[in-house]
Amino acid sequence: MGASFSLKKQENFNCSSRFSIQNYCELYAKQLIYHYPIYCLRIIYYQPASNKYQEVLQYAENQLAISPQDLAYLRSESWLKHFPHVFEVHELNLVKLPQYFSYICIISYNNHQMEYIQVITDEPLSLKLQNKLQESAIILSEYTKLNLENLHQGDKIQLLEQILHKAGHQLRNSLALIGLYAHNLYLRSPDNGFQKEAKVIHDSVQDLNSNLTEILSCTQGVKLSIVSQDLKKIVAESIEYLQPLIDQKHLKINLPDTSTIISLDILQIKQVFDNLIINAIHFSPDFGTITFSWQIFQEEVLIKISDQGTGILPEDISKIFNPFYSRRSGGTGLGLTIAKKIVLDHHGNIWAQNLPQGGAIFSIILPRK
Numbered sequence: 001m002g003a004s005f006s007l008k009k010q011e012n013f014n015c016s017s018r019f020s021i022q023n024y025c026e027l028y029a030k031q032l033i034y035h036y037p038i039y040c041l042r043i044i045y046y047q048p049a050s051n052k053y054q055e056v057l058q059y060a061e062n063q064l065a066i067s068p069q070d071l072a073y074l075r076s077e078s079w080l081k082h083f084p085h086v087f088e089v090h091e092l093n094l095v096k097l098p099q100y101f102s103y104i105c106i107i108s109y110n111n112h113q114m115e116y117i118q119v120i121t122d123e124p125l126s127l128k129l130q131n132k133l134q135e136s137a138i139i140l141s142e143y144t145k146l147n148l149e150n151l152h153q154g155d156k157i158q159l160l161e162q163i164l165h166k167a168g169h170q171l172r173n174s175l176a177l178i179g180l181y182a183h184n185l186y187l188r189s190p191d192n193g194f195q196k197e198a199k200v201i202h203d204s205v206q207d208l209n210s211n212l213t214e215i216l217s218c219t220q221g222v223k224l225s226i227v228s229q230d231l232k233k234i235v236a237e238s239i240e241y242l243q244p245l246i247d248q249k250h251l252k253i254n255l256p257d258t259s260t261i262i263s264l265d266i267l268q269i270k271q272v273f274d275n276l277i278i279n280a281i282h283f284s285p286d287f288g289t290i291t292f293s294w295q296i297f298q299e300e301v302l303i304k305i306s307d308q309g310t311g312i313l314p315e316d317i318s319k320i321f322n323p324f325y326s327r328r329s330g331g332t333g334l335g336l337t338i339a340k341k342i343v344l345d346h347h348g349n350i351w352a353q354n355l356p357q358g359g360a361i362f363s364i365i366l367p368r369k
Contacts, residue, residue, distance in 0.1 A: 021045060021147055022054060028136055029058035032119075036129050039063055039100065040120040042074065045140065046110045048148050053113060070097055074118070083109070087137050089130040092118075101125065105137040107144070115144070156323040171212055179205040207241070210267060224265040224345060231301065232259035234266060235292055238273040245281050246290075254291040262301055262368045268342045269366075272350075275335035276305050276362050283309030283360065300348075301368055306361040311354040320352055 025043045033041055040063070043056040055075070059065060066074070073079070073096045084090040084106050092102040100120045107115035117137055119125065125133075179202055186198035232255060239246070239253055246253065280290045288308040295302040312320065321340045343350040348366040355361050 021047060021144065022056065024143055025054075025056040025140065026058065028140065029056050032132065032136065033058055033060050036132065037123065038119055038121055038129075040066060042118040042120075043116075043140070044118075045107065045115045045144060046113070048151055053115075066097075073097070077114075080104075083114075087134055087141075089125070089133050091125075094120075103130070103133065105133045107137045107141045115141075153322065159323070168212060172209065175205050175209050175212070179209075224268065226263050226265055228261050228263050229266050229269075230259055231262055231294065231303070232256070234270055235273055238270055238277055241274065242277050242281065245278070249281060249284060250287045251281065251284055252287075252289045254289060256293055258296075260294070260296045260301055260368070262366055264346055264366065265342075269346070272339040272342050272364070273305075275339045279335065279362075280305060280307040280309070280360075283307055285309065296368075299368060300365055303364040303366065304361055305364075306355060306359055308359045311358055312352055312360050317352060317354075321350075 025045060029041045029043055032038060037060075039060055041058045045054055045056075046052075047054050057071075065071075073094075079092055079094050079102075081093075084104065086106045086108060089103055089105045092104055094100060094102045097120070100122065101124055102121075103119045103125050105117045105119075107117065109115075117133060117140070119129075119133060182198050182202035182205060186195050186202060189195045189198060235255065239255075277290070284290060284307045290308075291304075291306045293304045293306075321336050323334065323337045340350050343364055343366070346366055348364060350362065350364045352360060352362050
């Protein structure tokens with residue numbers, strides 16, 4: 001059941017992902033060999049981006065490399081007489097390398113082939129090293145799972161970009177038409193009340209068009225327009241924009257008395273607050289409270305937005321920022337994804353938690369400069 005190896009650079013897949021796994025395996029191999037009496041160590045892992053198995057081969061310092069014939073024998077896996085259980089250390093009988101002791105620890109079985117760590121030594125493997133080998137296999141297994149999830153996330157983001165750009169043109173046409181009619185109503189209306197309503201429609205269309213531009217720009221890695229802004233003022237503007245939705249549920253909004261100046265792209269960060277407030281409004285009970293708070297540190301500010309809703313299901317915590325994943329009826333599953341993209345572009349971070357007393361809290365860290 002010899003694995004098909006490709007040890008050269010692959011040009012047609014995500015290089016950062018490939019180097020990430022390979023460097024991680026190389027580092028683990030070097031650490032094991034440095035701390036323990038290991039002559040040679042091989043790690044075979046599956047690279048989903050290239051759909052091939054990769055090999056990391058590491059020798060102890062000042063040790064001669066295995067001959068090409070013996071290395072081909074190891075890669076053939078003809079020495080494998082049965083399939084050991086995952087994460088169990090199993091001693092091997094290498095017929096063509098009888099002078100060595102060899103051990104294998106399976107990381108996983110994938111596509112009818114193995115991912116594993118193979119150790120070759122001059123002496124029997126101690127129980128301490130066997131435990132270390134088992135621990136390494138478990139850690140590598142978790143790391144490769146995370147990498148696979150990252151690749152799937154990248155595919156979803158690419159699909160999201162395609163959908164956004166295809167829909168962008170159609171949305172712009174509709175917004176332009178609504179804006180034109182709202183402007184005409186404003187000019188022709190003799191009543192100040194109607195003029196005010198027409199102006200609100202026109203201004204809202206402009207905001208939507210700006211938000212659409214920012215969303216599409218986010219998918220292209222646009223350069224941020226960073227300026228110093230008052231944090232409380234930005235939040236207050238988002239609240240004012242969403243006041244009709246807040247009034248519908250008779251919600252109370254708590255804001256801190258203090259504020260701070262931070263450097264950011266106001267249009268993009270306002271989109272973050274809009275999305276998080278809309279989310280909080282949706283899950284808040286009638287007459288509930290949405291609370292903002294922030295802690296100001298020397299280099300960054302921690303912003304928290306909490307509600308009194310039902311909270312987030314445990315299985316949703318790790319998924320709510322994924323594209324197209326939504327717990328809201330009629331939701332697109334894009335709002336939190338866009339919010340996270342904008343925060344990351346600002347070199348910040350965002351995450352969600354449940355409150356002990358009920359409800360959810362979203363936390364954002366942004367650099368002050």
